[in-house]
Amino acid sequence: MVRVPKLTRAEVAQAARNPLLYIAERWTPSPRTVRRAAMSAVVMAVLIVVTGGAVRLTGSGLGCPTWPKCTDESLTATSEMGFHGVIEFGNRMLTYVLCAAVGWAIIAARSAKPWRRSLTKLGWVxxxxxxxxxxxxxIVVLVGLNPYTVAAHFLLSTAxxxxxxxxxxxxxxxxxxxxPLVGRAVSQLTWLLTVAAGLLVAVGTVVTxxxxxxxxSSDVHRIPIDWKMIAQLHADLAWxxxxxxVALWFVLKAVDAPAGPLHRARDLFLVxxxxxxxxxxxxxxDTPxxxxxxxxxxxxLVWIAVVRVVLSLRERPVAVAAVPGPAAEQPEPAAAG
Incomplete structure (x- = not known):
């Protein structure tokens, strides 16, 4: 059995003042661990969207009729609230799992050696x-699932x-x-694609x-617009x-772009x-x-693919200190995408 060393008063005070620094001084994660921590945040960001959709699609959006408590008298769902209360409260609890994943990403980034301040800042964002x-x-719950706040909730999840x-x-x-790995014209086309994809997602929230x-199950206010018309606009934006x-892929092929951007454009098309x-x-x-x-x-998945296309158009090589001696080799640049 491994004995856990006792902390001195000074160590306890240091951990209380700056817990991230305290952990960083005693733990150095591998680059693979840092990548896995960052990916866990991505997975949870997707999962929270999917489970939020399950709340809405099962009619459980007001399963917990108030916030931050589930009811005025109870912090958690009660047996009287039934299935809808369990679904809504379960989705709320997943927010803590998401926080844990983001927290792990922050701790791993702060503990990496050398410390990359920019990576830690992204975790805090x-x-x-x-x-x-x-x-x-x-607020969505308190205003009775107002569709505009629901749309904003989804868009912030996309952010x-x-x-x-x-x-x-x-x-x-x-x-x-x-x-940059491509010319300015290709970058401009990619940003045009990104804007169009952003509009596609935004209009999708209006369709919803x-x-x-x-x-x-109660009478919830809907956006007063013809659903079929906005759905048609959504489909047109998709095309x-x-x-x-497709245009981006052909342009990348024509300019003999690296494999990374080509593969990311192909992946986006398939998704x-x-x-x-x-x-x-x-x-x-009839929208089952x-x-x-x-x-x-x-x-x-579409938005992830779009972001990967944008990020694949440039590279940031890893700076490695030169090794003394004539036989030192130059490191290869990190693959983009």
């Missing part, structure tokens, strides 16, 4: 986005996913200034806010994103095709809950 979205989630993906990518790179899945993706199939099937089958849930998952 995730933490504050999670806190802001938790408060916004409470969290963006930062989490950037953090994960940065764990695989160095801290040198980014070096005007659709039939209000999130609760614009597909066309821009878009799968998402499009789900979207059309759910539209013509299971397909709507898969479409929400697909929305996360």
């Amino acid at each position: 995730q933490f504050w986005v999670v806190m802001g979205n938790a408060v916004l989630g409470g 969290l996913l963006t930062v989490a993906m950037v953090t994960w990518q940065r764990t695989r790179e160095g801290d040198q200034a980014p070096r 806010g005007a659709g039939r899945h209000a999130g609760d 614009v994103v597909v066309a821009l993706t 878009l095709m799968a998402q499009g199939v789900i979207g059309y099937v759910q539209y013509f089958t 809950e299971i397909l709507v849930g898969l479409h929400m998952l697909g929305s996360c």
Whole structure:
């Protein structure tokens, strides 16, 4: 049995003043551990969106009718609240798991040697986005699932996913200034694609806010707009994103771009095709809950693919100190994407 050493008063005081520094002085995670910690935050960011969709699609959005407590008298769901209370409260508890994943990413980034301040800052950005979205989630409940606040809740989750993906990518790179792998025209086309994809996600939240899945069995206000019209606009934007993706792939091929950007553009196209199939099937089958849930998952995967395309257009080589001696070799640059 391993004996745990007792802490002195000075060590206890140091741990209380700056726990991250205290851990960093005693633990050095491997680069693989840091990458895994960052990826855990990405996975949880996707999972919280999917489970949030399950809350809405099961009509459990007001399973806990108040916030931050589940009811005025109880912090947790009670047996009288039934299935809907369990679903809604379970989703709230997953926020703590998400916080734990983000916390692990922050601790791993702070403890890495050498310390990369930029990576730690990205972890803290995730933490504050999670806190802001938790408060916004409470507001969603307090205003009775107002569709505009529900849309903002989803968009803030997408922002969290963006930062989490950037953090994960940065764990695989160095801290040198980014070096572009493609020309300016290709970068501009990629940013046009990104803007179109952002509009696609935003309009998707309007489709949700005007659709039939209000999130609760009670009479919940919907966005006063023709659902079929906004769904058609959403589909049109999807085809614009597909066309821009195909154009980007051909341009990358024409300029003999590195394999990273080409592969990321290909991946985005495949995800878009799968998402499009789900979207059309759910539209013509009167939006069954299971397909709507898969479409929400697909929305996360599409956005991840878009972010990966953007990040693949540059590289940040890892700076390695020169090894004394004539036989020292120059390190290869880190692969982008």
